[in-house]
Amino acid sequence: MLALTGVTKTYGDGAGRVTALDDVSLHVEAGGFVAVRGPSGSGKSTLLNIIGLLDKPDAGDVSLGGERVVLAGRAEAARLRNRLIGFVFQSFQLLPRLTAWENVALPLFHRGVGRDERRAKALAALDKVGLSDRAAHRPDALSGGQRQRVALARALVGEPALVLADEPTGSLDSVSAAAALNLLRDVNVRLGVTIVMVTHDREAAARCDRTINIRDGRVAGEAA
Numbered sequence: 739m740l741a742l743t744g745v746t747k748t749y750g751d752g753a754g755r756v757t758a759l760d761d762v763s764l765h766v767e768a769g770g771f772v773a774v775r776g777p778s779g780s781g782k783s784t785l786l787n788i789i790g791l792l793d794k795p796d797a798g799d800v801s802l803g804g805e806r807v808v809l810a811g812r813a814e815a816a817r818l819r820n821r822l823i824g825f826v827f828q829s830f831q832l833l834p835r836l837t838a839w840e841n842v843a844l845p846l847f848h849r850g851v852g853r854d855e856r857r858a859k860a861l862a863a864l865d866k867v868g869l870s871d872r873a874a875h876r877p878d879a880l881s882g883g884q885r886q887r888v889a890l891a892r893a894l895v896g897e898p899a900l901v902l903a904d905e906p907t908g909s910l911d912s913v914s915a916a917a918a919l920n921l922l923r924d925v926n927v928r929l930g931v932t933i934v935m936v937t938h939d940r941e942a943a944a945r946c947d948r949t950i951n952i953r954d955g956r957v958a959g960e961a962a
């Protein structure tokens with residue numbers, strides 16, 4: 739499903755040069771649910787951004803579904819991302835002026851789906867995360883856990899093959915965190931969606947099929 743070979747990424751130059759990823763190779767099988775753990779600054783978000791085609795590596799190869807994607811241009815990358823990948827960011831990144839369903843429908847908007855269909859699919863996605871009754875609320879009228887569920891619905895609405903989640907439970911209380919994890923697991927098992935989840939939380943990692951540990955931009959080992 740997903741393979742990285744020799745991926746390297748540096749930021750800045752001269753004395754300020756930082757090697758965020760250093761020769762990273764890894765493989766995630768289709769339908770896998772993989773945790774990525776590591777200290778702050780070890781390169782986890784950089785890794786997710788490169789897998790998600792939001793950022794380009796300096797060297798190395800990335801392939802998604804058997805297709806090499808590193809050479810994709812900007813427009814092609816955006817198209818692939820929109821078709822294949824759902825993102826859940828730690829900070830949710832919901833647009834404050836849009837309602838919950840409008841936020842959820844954004845990936846479909848970028849695909850050129852008409853309003854009625856967008857709305858129907860967004861409402862169905864909100865229903866899956868148990869938020870039908872908040873569809874018309876703006877993000878500032880939702881709790882943290884509810885915002886996270888809206889972000890999750892947005893990640894799932896386009897039926898992606900791959901969901902990338904950067905500390906999806908990081909800012910949630912333990913009950914909301916457990917609910918969000920259950921939801922991800924459910925999506926993984928029922929729909930066969932491949933999931934790569936960055937997490938600091940040992941318990942969250944234990945719910946995954948395996949854990950990839952990152953240290954100083956390198957894969958420091960795996961645990962099943």
Ligand SMILES: Nc1ncnc2c1ncn2[C@@H]1O[C@H](COP(=O)(O)OP(=O)(O)OP(=O)(O)O)[C@@H](O)[C@H]1O
Nearest residue numbers: 749750756757758777778779780781782783784785
């Ligand atoms: N845009 C950028 N410009 C310069 N340096 C960057 C940039 N983004 C990340 N870095 C550096 O690259 C390294 C890896 O950052 P990254 O965000 O991937 O870490 P992380 O493992 O996600 O950390 P955290 O757990 O704190 O989120 C860090 O040293 C960081 O300072």
Ligand SMILES: [Mg+2]
Nearest residue numbers: 782783784904
């Ligand atoms: Mg990070």
